[in-house]
Amino acid sequence: MARIAQLSTSIINKIAAGEVIERPASVVKELVENSVDAGATRIDVTVEDGGSTLIRIVDNGSGIESDQIEMAVDSHATSKIATAEDLFSVSSLGFRGEALASISEVSNMLIRSRTAENDAGMLLEVHGGRRQPPEPIGCPIGTMIEVRNLFFNTPVRRKYLKTAQTEMGHITEAFTRIAIVHPQIHFSLKHNDRIKHDLPAVDSWKDRIAHFHGRDLAEGLIWVESQDDHVSLAGYVADPSFFRSNTRMQYLFLNQRHIRDRSLQHALGEAYRGLLLHGRYPIVFLKMEMPPEMVDVNVHPTKLEVRFQDGRRLYSQLLSAIRNKFLSTDLTTRVRHGKHDDPGTAPRSQPVEATRKMEFQFGTSQADPAMIGQNSSGLPDSFRRVLDPDQLASGLAMNAPSDSNDRLDDDPFGNPQTAADLPSHTTLGIQIQNRYLVTEDERGMVVIDQHALHERILYEHFRTKVMAGNLETQRLLVPEPVTLTPAEAAAVLENQQQLQKLGIEVEPFGGDTVLVSSYPAMLRRLKIEEMIRHLVEVLLSGKESPDKRDVLDDLLSMMSCKAAVKAGDSLTTEEIKSLLESQHLCQDSHHCPHGRPSALVFSRDELDKRFQRTGI
Ligand code: ADP
Ligand code: MG
Numbered sequence: 158m159a160r161i162a163q164l165s166t167s168i169i170n171k172i173a174a175g176e177v178i179e180r181p182a183s184v185v186k187e188l189v190e191n192s193v194d195a196g197a198t199r200i201d202v203t204v205e206d207g208g209s210t211l212i213r214i215v216d217n218g219s220g221i222e223s224d225q226i227e228m229a230v231d232s233h234a235t236s237k238i239a240t241a242e243d244l245f246s247v248s249s250l251g252f253r254g255e256a257l258a259s260i261s262e263v264s265n266m267l268i269r270s271r272t273a274e275n276d277a278g279m280l281l282e283v284h285g286g287r288r289q290p291p292e293p294i295g296c297p298i299g300t301m302i303e304v305r306n307l308f309f310n311t312p313v314r315r316k317y318l319k320t321a322q323t324e325m326g327h328i329t330e331a332f333t334r335i336a337i338v339h340p341q342i343h344f345s346l347k348h349n350d351r352i353k354h355d356l357p358a359v360d361s362w363k364d365r366i367a368h369f370h371g372r373d374l375a376e377g378l379i380w381v382e383s384q385d386d387h388v389s390l391a392g393y394v395a396d397p398s399f400f401r402s403n404t405r406m407q408y409l410f411l412n413q414r415h416i417r418d419r420s421l422q423h424a425l426g427e428a429y430r431g432l433l434l435h436g437r438y439p440i441v442f443l444k445m446e447m448p449p450e451m452v453d454v455n456v457h458p459t460k461l462e463v464r465f466q467d468g469r470r471l472y473s474q475l476l477s478a479i480r481n482k483f484l485s486t487d488l489t490t491r492v493r494h495g496k497h498d499d500p501g502t503a504p505r506s507q508p509v510e511a512t513r514k515m516e517f518q519f520g521t522s523q524a525d526p527a528m529i530g531q532n533s534s535g536l537p538d539s540f541r542r543v544l545d546p547d548q549l550a551s552g553l554a555m556n557a558p559s560d561s562n563d564r565l566d567d568d569p570f571g572n573p574q575t576a577a578d579l580p581s582h583t584t585l586g587i588q589i590q591n592r593y594l595v596t597e598d599e600r601g602m603v604v605i606d607q608h609a610l611h612e613r614i615l616y617e618h619f620r621t622k623v624m625a626g627n628l629e630t631q632r633l634l635v636p637e638p639v640t641l642t643p644a645e646a647a648a649v650l651e652n653q654q655q656l657q658k659l660g661i662e663v664e665p666f667g668g669d670t671v672l673v674s675s676y677p678a679m680l681r682r683l684k685i686e687e688m689i690r691h692l693v694e695v696l697l698s699g700k701e702s703p704d705k706r707d708v709l710d711d712l713l714s715m716m717s718c719k720a721a722v723k724a725g726d727s728l729t730t731e732e733i734k735s736l737l738e739s740q741h742l743c744q745d746s747h748h749c750p751h752g753r754p755s756a757l758v759f760s761r762d763e764l765d766k767r768f769q770r771t772g773i
Contacts, residue, residue, distance in 0.1 A: 167262065167286045170232055171311065174259035176458040180318065181208025182327035183459065184304050187256035189335050192216035194237065194249045195300065198358065199343045206349070207321030208328055209307055217299040220272035223279040226291050229268065230283055232258035248449055250414055262286040264307045270300040285310045329353065333369055334415040337408060338444065340365035363393070366442055374399055374440070379486060383478035387451060388471060392443035394479055397432040397488060397752065399440050406440040411452060417461050424472045428479035431745065432488065433752040488747050586737050592724035594733055601760040607736065608724050609755035614739050616717035616750040619679065623658055623713065629678040630660030636674040637685045641693065643669050648696040649689070655709050656692070659716070679720045691715055714750035
């Protein structure tokens with residue numbers, strides 16, 4: 158074994174740099190955070206070649222005292238904490254005193270800074286960790302930091318840099334995560350002389366969100382807030398008609414710091430349960446404030462992950478805040494064009510030329526009703542075809558007052574709506590194409606997916622019964638054996654208790670055969686074996702969520718789906734009437750249990766527009 162030797166400061170800093178500075182975006186994050194901590198009201202970021210040749214941050218913050226500029230690049234030197242206790246009450250973004258030391262070790266760095274008390278500033282240059290003597294220099298109040306040739310002396314890191322475009326993507330994301338939560342600061346981001354973002358200070362958070370993600374999304378946001386003894390939670394969640402296929406648009410800020418937290422992401426998924434299809438993730442912008450001592454931010458080098466003292470309480474606070482808001486909100490899918498899918502993946506609907514005859518016809522394709530709502534707009538193709546996206550956009554987006562916290566308060570007729578006075582479908586509906594029910598309410602024309610609505614009604618009905626333990630079951634005179642694969646049999650037997658709650662009694666019967674002795678009366682239309690196969694499918698597909706409640710819920714959704722009327726089933730007038738009437742018994746009659754919309758509203762305004770009656 159070689160002899161033990163103390164590492165040099167330079168090597169220590171390089172190792173630390175490896176942790177904190179992963180790529181150019183990390184530099185941007187650390188430096189912009191420093192500027193925010195310095196109380197800047199203007200922060201300009203300039204980047205060249207994806208940050209590999211130059212990153213420059215200029216701010217008008219407090220500046221660094223001339224005699225302290227050298228210390229700023231020392232490792233473990235910080236003005237933000239002084240004692241170990243301070244570590245548990247950090248309110249600034251930085252506190253480790255490592256960023257400048259690390260960055261200056263692996264680049265050519267130049268710092269120029271001046272405080273308001275001094276007439277002149279100070280300039281310090283550091284080349285790969287070697288400092289030049291600082292020199293006085295004339296400059297404005299604030300700090301400018303230039304980082305050139307990042308990783309020039311750590312070739313392995315440099316080699317792993319991706320294309321300028323990819324690195325710029327990461328930089329933009331880091332920039333966005335800070336800029337979006339500080340609307341009071343004027344930010345700009347420039348790449349190779351092109352301005353990518355210029356964000357003058359604005360009063361409202363929504364305006365800042367709109368800058369990054371568009372007016373359309375911003376106007377669809379729903380305000381949520383909740384106050385606990387210590388924790389306050391406030392922000393926006395998007396209407397379920399907006400979503401992403403990943404969690405990247407879940408902005409969570411803890412005491413102004415962007416964090417990532419799997420448990421809170423799970424809470425968001427739960428809050429939107431039944432409102433979004435599988436594989437879709439809600440969009441949220443939420444700020445949490447709590448006393449710094451209730452959270453440990455010192456568990457991750459870039460402070461992206463934190464540890465909460467009472468994570469479970471926060472989980473349920475977040476979940477119930479959103480759930481309660483949804484219960485008092487009309488989430489009926491508004492007919493609007495869909496710009497809200499992932500950029501790049503959203504199949505943009507084609508604008509309809511003005512001269513083309515507008516046909517309001519239903520598609521002749523026998524598309525599976527399960528596919529409805531899976532296009533970007535959440536609309537069946539036949540509807541999408543006749544909706545001119547641009548016209549609708551101008552109509553819908555402009556109406557909403559920009560400071561409205563809740564788009565859904567923006568009733569087209571000016572009546573604020575609450576759950577209590579939701580419109581009722583009093584008019585008799587008609588069935589078309591054996592799959593949709595068309596009716597009206599005071600907002601306009603309502604088109605209902607008969608299967609989705611029935612499914613939702615049954616789901617809520619059965620859920621209530623299961624919770625109360627009084628679901629009707631049917632005993633078999635002679636128990637029926639069903640033979641499965643080993644994995645399937647194991648899944649069924651592992652979930653014996655859950656299944657029992659649903660009225661399904663199964664026992665092992667030797668080998669991979671199970672014996673079924675009772676089943677829920679609602680599934681009497683299915684053969685026993687068929688029912689078990691559907692169950693198995695749910696049990697095996699739900700592997701990633703072992704949470705017991707989830708399994709029960711998934712099974713309930715499946716059972717409701719099987720028991721509900723299908724698209725293609727012709728309904729009698731009585732059945733239509735009873736279906737329309739029972740929707741008021743639902744907590745959420747606007748989405749099927751899988752999260753597809755079950756009703757679409759074509760407001761009178763929109764119909765007027767389609768018939769070009771605007772202004773008449
Ligand atoms: P930390 O932010 O964790 O304290 P850094 O290495 O990022 O550590 O910065 C070291 C110190 O340099 C900070 O504590 C702060 O006093 C000073 N500093 C860095 N950037 C700025 C800036 N833009 N404006 C004013 N002071 C700064
Ligand atoms: Mg810092």
